[in-house]
Amino acid sequence: MSTPTTYPVMESFATVQGEGAHTGTPSWFIRLGGCDVGCVWCDVKESWDPNAHPRQTVEDMVADALDSGRHVVVVTGGEPAMYDLSPLTAALKAAGLRTHIETSGAHPLTGDWDWVTLSPKKFKACLPEVYPLAHELKVVVFHRSDLEWAAGHAEHVAAECERFLQPEWDKREENTPLILGWIGQRPGWRISLQTHKYIGIP
Template structure:
């Protein structure tokens, strides 16, 4: 099995439960959900003319839609060659759940790594049992995809981007009647760090004992 990789890099996780944890990000190409505020819109389309070599993909100095095809073994070898030391691997996109990630997860876990997937919850999750699932539910997006109940029930963390009260109300409607894990972490993440959204998220998190996710990497100006 091979994967279309937009980029692989080592940095700090900037969002959610693992904020501040050294992490290897594997960004997969392709996403049909169409979130208007998405900061990785270059990962949406999978075009054959954008396929490049692994060396070219890794040499990119800016965000582009270029991707390279890699196997699980290729990814492990690249991590070793680059000398990455992080043991936390974040599989993101795009929409990573478009791919069957079980083989990749098993190979990485065999190397002593912990996996996290960041997904919109709109595709069936084909992952290892040990993968930490972060569902960032995307509601009423242009792509018309629905958030799946099986994704919500598997979620270890639900991280919801908000700008206004209506976004919190929409999350409440989504979660009503859902069977969630008893220890699921619910995070509110202000869209684009807008002051009003941040104030609303802080207020709601305090009232409900939820968690604030502030996209630390954007404040630090790191990838």
């Protein structure tokens, strides 16, 4: 008998997607442990060490997702693309679930995804091969210079890729007006707010 595929799972929970094009969509989130990107403002630094999180079998992960009643499964991290995600997405799709991922693009992307959120980070470069796979580009704005940095990434994604700027949570008061001014002059860009944080859900 083959060994079941397992992943380090930091947490999994039912919530509502708070960011980007699918804002407001009830979703089951799976946060995989492990990240080597190292963003200074990371709000889930406890995810970085993959050995700090118990491994779960794909079968258990799918069963939990089905139990949640959600039809959309968002795989996030950490940096989930550090792993071969093909077994996970194959099992989720076989169960009739939609597969979404949030990745920095710093690792080759594996798996079968209905929606790819690419959120490149300054701390580890996005691989060129990941840009064309993105359905949405979501750049977190920590500093004013991140606005033009985001525009540079937009040159590499597909024409139909949706583009979002999202104020880093602790900088939202100063950066939200900056973003609003910037997108007002650049058709095709939208603001993404972390609406789950505004309404106090995970």
